[in-house]
Amino acid sequence: MAKLIKIRELDLDIPKEAQRIAERMLTDLEKSRRPVLEAVKTSLDNSFYDPKVGYLTPGDKTVKTELNVSSVQKLARVVFMLEIILRNLDIGSVNTKRELYYICKGLIRSETKLRPLDFEGQDESDAIIDFIGDMLRVYREELNCFANDRGGQTYSQQLVVYETMPDGEKATIDLSSLGTSPFMPKNKPQSLKLKAKKKIDFCLVIESEGTAGTLHAMGFTKRNNCILMGAQGVPSNAVRGWCKLIEDELAVPMYFFGDLDAYTLQNIFRTLKAGSAASLIRNADFSAPDVKFLGVLPEDVKRYDLPHYNVKESDPVEARALKKAKDALENDPFFLDRKNKGLADILKWLLSEKIRCEQQSFFSVDARDPIIMEKLILEKIRNKSYV
């Protein structure tokens, strides 16, 4: 089997490092010492943002897990999954997180003595995989573990994608030949190369994948030399890596268009632009620092008289989003940075006005014009009405 294409240059030999850790743990146990596993602390208080770098990077803080009666379960799960990952690395096999969850489940349930390790849900096994990545300071993808493909449906008349398949074969995908079907970026951006048949003016990432599909169906990509993409909510690793690849290889202006609410701004847009605290280790290759927030902007609400409504503070989800927004303004280095003052101002405005406006409200500006949203988006890009 052909060797997997590397996602980045890595000095670390993962199997050797894992063996070293296991050896240290075993020696500690032999000497009745408590083994300790140390991982990067993946939280906002250990996140740093430098606008020149463009994404959140980890600080020096670490989380230490020392063996005791409370942590013995976690440590047993860590070494159990590490063994499976090491086997995958050895034979060059890849699995999704979900596959690993079911592989573990099968092994655990088929052997009585392993039963105590059983996971109640995939979130538990995902957390162990993340911990292993943070402990070794490597990408999950470098452990041959990939998330399920989700989001990133892409439409373009100019874009051509060259894919190197796992068996070494090459594939060429001309997006203009796909009709109304989108191209789905894979979870392995390192295996893709991009080419523009003609100059591409911009890349537009729409929060709602359905709205991206609608714009394409109404001829957006025919009338514009562009890449049109649906993010499908919080961008997955695939979407983030794909956007990064477009930025790196094509250097086209990238705009994000989504709802005007606290959740979109801090959970969706910030993650796309600068990564997240949970993925501090891999933000470098999974964020698109040059993406601009095209809207919906507070000024659009007034300018286009967009339908909007009040945030229901009694709704626990909304209340949590507002509280998170307040926290973000106080603690998130991304929003605290002067470079992102414009974005922080939108958050402040949302907190004080307590309203929200959906991206689809653009359709209502002129109900008789089927391409009104396209017109307004182009107008905004032309007028540099973005943050």
Next chain:
Amino acid sequence: MSKITKSSTAEYFAKNLQQVGFSSPLKAVLTTLKEAVDNALDACEAENILPEIYVEIKKVGTGSSKNTDLIKIIVEDNGPGIEPDDLAKVFGEYLASSKFGKGQCSRGQQGIGISAATTWAQLTNAKGAIVKTKTKGMRKAIQGQVDVDIKSNTGILKNKEAVDWDKPHGVRVEFDIDGRIQMNGDGGLITYLEGTVLVNPHLDLHHKLLDQEWVHVARVSQTIPEIPESTLPHPHTFKLGEFITHSTLYGKTSLDKFLKTGFSRVSDQSLKDFVVKGLPKGLLAKSVSGLSEVDFKKVFQSVQDTELMPPSTKSVLTVGEESLSKSIQRLGKIDFFSVMTRKPTICDFKPVVVEVALARFVDRNLALDEPVQLLRFANRVPLQFDKSGCAITWAIESVNWKNYGLQQPKGSLPNGPYVFAISVTSPFIKFKNASKETIDASEELVEEIRRALMQAGQKLSRHIKKEFKEADLERKLAHISQFGPILVEVLVRITKSGPERRKKAEEGLRKLLGQDSEEAKASLEEAETKLSAQKSRQAKKEGRSEESSEVQGALQSPIQSEESRESVVTDADEKTEAHSKGGQKISKKLTPPRVAAKSLPTKKPIKKTTTKKAK
């Protein structure tokens, strides 16, 4: 213009029976039973007799009203009996009471309840109460039917006859009424009987409900509660109208004498203080019958403006922590319980005493995520309806039960398999309605109940904390045995090590985790020490030996038939090692023996006599 007519009291109540607890067929059965039992208990206590009461309830046909059954309710007591001449008055005349306005903590107060029950029987089944009575001096009992003459508010005794009765004295009353029966739940008959049993430890109760067997709940106290002497009302509890009406009882008495003898806490000094506060001195010597309304207003206002000593708390009575502790075990198998009797205090210028019993039961099918079962009492009478507006419910909801280890949805009753019994006793309980189902929630009273609950909660939390520690230890021990070997085995595989390293690592791991479990054990021991210190304090307070305070099991459920009670006894014997864990699981296998030994249920002798009621 329409003619103004005057109605008798009986006429009023006959038209408004819903106001006194007869608002539905279901409530009618419960209220009738309640009134009869209250009267029986009050009569026994008044004559210093240990009460032995028989209750029988059965369906005897279809009711005359829609969707009702004809229900027969029989209550028989060993009280002093009623003089035959008084029978008609007691059962057939409204407001004929020996307790009205006495200011005592008796169950009955106005003399409305039992006459209302007779009226209900008469209205729904055209037949009043069938009563049999025998006093100490009588050779034969007198039996007859009492009806209410609604027009004149007088009782009529019909079909009077002398009959043989092998009882030295007592009363037997029988009602046939339209009603419906609910056994369990807030308004259930069983809930009522359990409540009555709980706050009357001296009661010996035999009951037969529908097709069930006779059940005997033996008394756990030989002490008859002494009803304290009544005290005079405190003037600050009066309104102007009441004040004037009260004065009419004193005829031509002078004002100063009326104030001093008609109320408590009014002294010669108080009279001087009234004058300072605006009472015209000249009025003091005047007869109250000669005072004008304006004069009364001046007197009343000066009295209200003057600071007086709060009323005496001597007129309230308590069940007591010891009796409550014994009595609560008559309700079922108990894991643990906590009782608290507060000192009598003054709320809203009325003497009040609050008692609380919190218990966790193992055999009552109470769900973990359902609200606790609440038993409310006012003057030792269970309150079973409209709990949401009651001072007791408000007080429970105002406590943060999470502090004591219980789950509690915000602003609600806590959840879990617990029974919360709260008793408020006072000669002047302010009810929200005439049917006496809800205690008015004044701020002071709610606070007093809340304090009692918090004290009881603290005691309870010692038990719960001990359980948490036990569960913690159990979990830690389980972790060691479950995850340790996996950890070592996988590490050995990854490092490709041999069996010797494996053995050494296993030994090292055992040593490390053993230290942790020792810490957990120490923590459990600390919790146990605190709990036993609490038990010792309690035992010392009640003058008992420490062992007797360490009750973990229960006697028997009064609601069970004889056979099922036997099975409970067997369970108690078999489960000497089993006790509850944090997750409410009973686990014999995982409990360290040292812990189990501490919580052996103390077995109590169980009286297993099936009562065969002679018919």
